[in-house]
Amino acid sequence: MSSLLLKNVLHEGRKTCILIADGRFKDLNAPQDCPADRVYEADGLAILPAMYNTHTHAAMTLLRGYADDMALNKWLQEYIWPYEDKLTAEDIRRGSEIAIREMLAGGTVFFSDMYFEIEGTMKEVEKYGMRAAIGITMLDGHSLSQQEHKLDTLKHWKDPSGGLLTLTIDPHAIYTAGPETFRKCARLCKETGYMLHTHLSETREEVENCIKAHGTTPVRYLNELGVLGPHVIAAHCVHVDKEEWKILADNGVTVSHCPASNMKLGSGRFPYELAIESGCRITIGTDGASSNNNLDLRESVKLATLLAKVNGDPELLPAELALRWATRNGAEAFGIDAGEVKEGMLADAILLRMSPERMQPCHNLVSNFIYSADSSCIKVTICNGKIVYESDFSMIFAGN
Amino acid sequence: MSSLLLKNVLHEGRKTCILIADGRFKDLNAPQDCPADRVYEADGLAILPAMYNTHTHAAMTLLRGYADDMALNKWLQEYIWPYEDKLTAEDIRRGSEIAIREMLAGGTVFFSDMYFEIEGTMKEVEKYGMRAAIGITMLDGHSLSQQEHKLDTLKHWKDPSGGLLTLTIDPHAIYTAGPETFRKCARLCKETGYMLHTHLSETREEVENCIKAHGTTPVRYLNELGVLGPHVIAAHCVHVDKEEWKILADNGVTVSHCPASNMKLGSGRFPYELAIESGCRITIGTDGASSNNNLDLRESVKLATLLAKVNGDPELLPAELALRWATRNGAEAFGIDAGEVKEGMLADAILLRMSPERMQPCHNLVSNFIYSADSSCIKVTICNGKIVYESDFSMIFAGN
Numbered sequence: 001m002s003s004l005l006l007k008n009v010l011h012e013g014r015k016t017c018i019l020i021a022d023g024r025f026k027d028l029n030a031p032q033d034c035p036a037d038r039v040y041e042a043d044g045l046a047i048l049p050a051m052y053n054t055h056t057h058a059a060m061t062l063l064r065g066y067a068d069d070m071a072l073n074k075w076l077q078e079y080i081w082p083y084e085d086k087l088t089a090e091d092i093r094r095g096s097e098i099a100i101r102e103m104l105a106g107g108t109v110f111f112s113d114m115y116f117e118i119e120g121t122m123k124e125v126e127k128y129g130m131r132a133a134i135g136i137t138m139l140d141g142h143s144l145s146q147q148e149h150k151l152d153t154l155k156h157w158k159d160p161s162g163g164l165l166t167l168t169i170d171p172h173a174i175y176t177a178g179p180e181t182f183r184k185c186a187r188l189c190k191e192t193g194y195m196l197h198t199h200l201s202e203t204r205e206e207v208e209n210c211i212k213a214h215g216t217t218p219v220r221y222l223n224e225l226g227v228l229g230p231h232v233i234a235a236h237c238v239h240v241d242k243e244e245w246k247i248l249a250d251n252g253v254t255v256s257h258c259p260a261s262n263m264k265l266g267s268g269r270f271p272y273e274l275a276i277e278s279g280c281r282i283t284i285g286t287d288g289a290s291s292n293n294n295l296d297l298r299e300s301v302k303l304a305t306l307l308a309k310v311n312g313d314p315e316l317l318p319a320e321l322a323l324r325w326a327t328r329n330g331a332e333a334f335g336i337d338a339g340e341v342k343e344g345m346l347a348d349a350i351l352l353r354m355s356p357e358r359m360q361p362c363h364n365l366v367s368n369f370i371y372s373a374d375s376s377c378i379k380v381t382i383c384n385g386k387i388v389y390e391s392d393f394s395m396i397f398a399g400n
Numbered sequence: 401m402s403s404l405l406l407k408n409v410l411h412e413g414r415k416t417c418i419l420i421a422d423g424r425f426k427d428l429n430a431p432q433d434c435p436a437d438r439v440y441e442a443d444g445l446a447i448l449p450a451m452y453n454t455h456t457h458a459a460m461t462l463l464r465g466y467a468d469d470m471a472l473n474k475w476l477q478e479y480i481w482p483y484e485d486k487l488t489a490e491d492i493r494r495g496s497e498i499a500i501r502e503m504l505a506g507g508t509v510f511f512s513d514m515y516f517e518i519e520g521t522m523k524e525v526e527k528y529g530m531r532a533a534i535g536i537t538m539l540d541g542h543s544l545s546q547q548e549h550k551l552d553t554l555k556h557w558k559d560p561s562g563g564l565l566t567l568t569i570d571p572h573a574i575y576t577a578g579p580e581t582f583r584k585c586a587r588l589c590k591e592t593g594y595m596l597h598t599h600l601s602e603t604r605e606e607v608e609n610c611i612k613a614h615g616t617t618p619v620r621y622l623n624e625l626g627v628l629g630p631h632v633i634a635a636h637c638v639h640v641d642k643e644e645w646k647i648l649a650d651n652g653v654t655v656s657h658c659p660a661s662n663m664k665l666g667s668g669r670f671p672y673e674l675a676i677e678s679g680c681r682i683t684i685g686t687d688g689a690s691s692n693n694n695l696d697l698r699e700s701v702k703l704a705t706l707l708a709k710v711n712g713d714p715e716l717l718p719a720e721l722a723l724r725w726a727t728r729n730g731a732e733a734f735g736i737d738a739g740e741v742k743e744g745m746l747a748d749a750i751l752l753r754m755s756p757e758r759m760q761p762c763h764n765l766v767s768n769f770i771y772s773a774d775s776s777c778i779k780v781t782i783c784n785g786k787i788v789y790e791s792d793f794s795m796i797f798a799g800n
Contacts, residue, residue: 376776388797
């Protein structure tokens with residue numbers, strides 16, 4: 001593999017040269033004339049870790065803005081599902097490509113995906129050189145032969161990307177996959193080492209229906225099924241009580257918090273106080289573009305920090321912690337040795353323009369990135385030691 | 401004045417040519433070869449109205465990221481006020497320039513400002529060709545001679561910009577300006593025709609203290625003082641009950657809703673249901689960069705739509721209505737004959753790139769702008785018929 005020297009980049013408040021080799025941060029204080037296969041002049045740019053989007057449905061970029069501002073059932077039944085029924089494998093490949101490009105331009109180098117017809121999505125991930133965990137979605141509505149076909153995919157699959165790509169096993173949710181499906185998926189995770197990715201406790205209705213059907217709440221229900229463990233990534237977890245947070249934490253479950261989606265669909269405010277107190281590993285997801293409507297993880301991080309504070313506690317979820325949810329926590333959950341700009345770690349990073357007015361002045365880089373930046377500030381995205389995205393941005397003011 | 405032809409621009413779903421002359425939209429269906437002083441090739445760009453930021457403290461860009469994630473009193477007393485004490489007139493000019501450039505790059509062509517040492521701010525507004533209403537801040541803490549000096553400014557001031565600039569009279573808030581100051585300001589507004597701009601019912605504490613001091617709530621208190629009327633712009637209005645909303649609406653008061661600030665400082669959720677039901681004119685503000693931390697009005701509009709919905713009503717505050725708050729409502733409040741792309745109206749507009757992935761596909765332009773765009777999508781900002789900002793943005797993906 002090749003080496004990359006980031007020359008004169010701002011790191012923790014001072015200019016330095018950073019050498020990346022074999023996909024990892026090799027030297028954060030390399031000499032100016034350090035030999036490298038590629039030298040990138042990063043004067044005026046600051047480095048931060050890249051981000052990890054732990055819950056999305058990439059191909060749903062195709063439905064961006066197709067149905068907004070409506071009640072959940074109408075939205076799903078009259079708009080989303082009929083539209084999705086018509087999608088071909090080629091549509092899904094194209095929708096995934098839009099998502100991948102959008103994510104890279106927003107500083108995201110990994111996504112955990114749950115959708116269908118995954119071959120095209122995987123091809124695009126490989127093409128663009130990003131990381132992903134692509135879910136094999138399991139629904140009881142699917143026929144037995146479809147399910148068997150999916151599980152075959154899983155058993156015969158080999159990563160063609162050299163470690164950037166993996167699969168997950170995705171029983172969709174407790175209201176679309178029964179106890180047998182969940183148990184089967186959990187068994188398969190143990191056999192294969194893949195993660196189990198599901199929606200959990202997203203809406204009040206889900207909780208109420210679970211109590212009616214199973215006599216208990218969703219987290220307790222999955223715990224009783226023996227499904228929970230460090231291999232589980234649970235998206236949403238909006239309606240989770242204190243004892244349930246302890247169950248999630250004790251089992252080492254990772255939660256993907258999706259603030260934009262929870263707000264836009266009216267699902268409710270994530271219980272930040274309980275979640276943080278529990279010690280559970282929390283990460284951030286954008287969810288699909290039909291309920292967000294972008295895949296901009298930085299925007300979702302800002303949303304999380306603000307929604308945490310709104311009820312009266314401005315100290316809750318400071319920017320540093322929220323960025324950690326979107327960086328190191330996301331990487332760690334999926335066993336990726338990345339998420340920090342640190343010698344020895346895999347080199348996933350972004351280089352930020354310091355010149356746009358929204359980045360000025362710079363009292364605090366993390367604060368400026370989380371609270372003030374947008375994608376116009378992202379000059380470069382680096383994944384696995386390689387520059388996978390680069391932008392040019394210039395502004396002209398008539399009055400200047 | 402000069403004329404401008406926007407050639408092949410997308411407007412309401414179809415390509416057209418738009419002629420702007422004498423600062424106004426002259427013809428939304430002009431011929432391709434329509435003569436104009438300047439022809440702008442807008443192929444691949446879509447037009448929307450520009451935005452009006454009805455509450456900010458522009459120069460506070462200087463404090464961006466200086467103090468985050470802390471309780472209000474600590475924030476103000478240990479960080480913001482000591483920092484502000486050291487600001488010179490030149491600092492404020494420079495901070496205002498950063499703000500003006502940031503706002504233009506984000507598609508905002510007007511701001512209603514409340515700060516000090518306003519001469520530098522006004523100079524920058526004029527230089528960049530944007531609109532503003534610059535407040536003369538009145539605090540009881542200021543000496544009588546300072547107050548008299550400020551009022552002199554007001555009486556002798558003449559707009560040097562040809563209609564882009566105006567003043568407002570800004571008693572800071574009911575907890576920093578007493579009843580006499582408010583009455584004096586209201587009288588001056590009647591004499592001069594200027595608007596009165598104040599903070600109102602921002603925090604629960606303000607309401608409680610008002611009840612203690614004056615035996616009633618802030619809106620009722622100002623109503624009893626005879627201060628309310630169509631010349632009043634009241635920022636925040638987070639803690640306002642149903643009857644108070646009726647008082648605001650009946651008096652023709654304009655409210656500036658500042659979602660980012662209210663969330664970040666933990667002030668509380670704006671009562672969207674009551675505000676909308678009351679028929680009161682609602683507009684959007686970013687507030688200052690120390691409590692947001694950017695001046696991106698589109699982001700604030702998205703925040704408003706999401707915060708409206710989070711508690712369970714995804715139909716509340718649809719994108720179209722929220723955009724109207726940030727466009728026509730803001731302009732109308734300040735007597736600016738703009739805020740829509742419509743023949744005869746003042747030509748304030750933005751041209752949006754349709755090519756970035758976050759704008760694709762385009763089922764609904766307003767939805768894409770409010771829910772998915774960011775400033776990287778803004779190619780051009782037009783104020784009063786002139787191009788005041790233009791950007792170039794290009795993306796390269798290694799995998800493509």
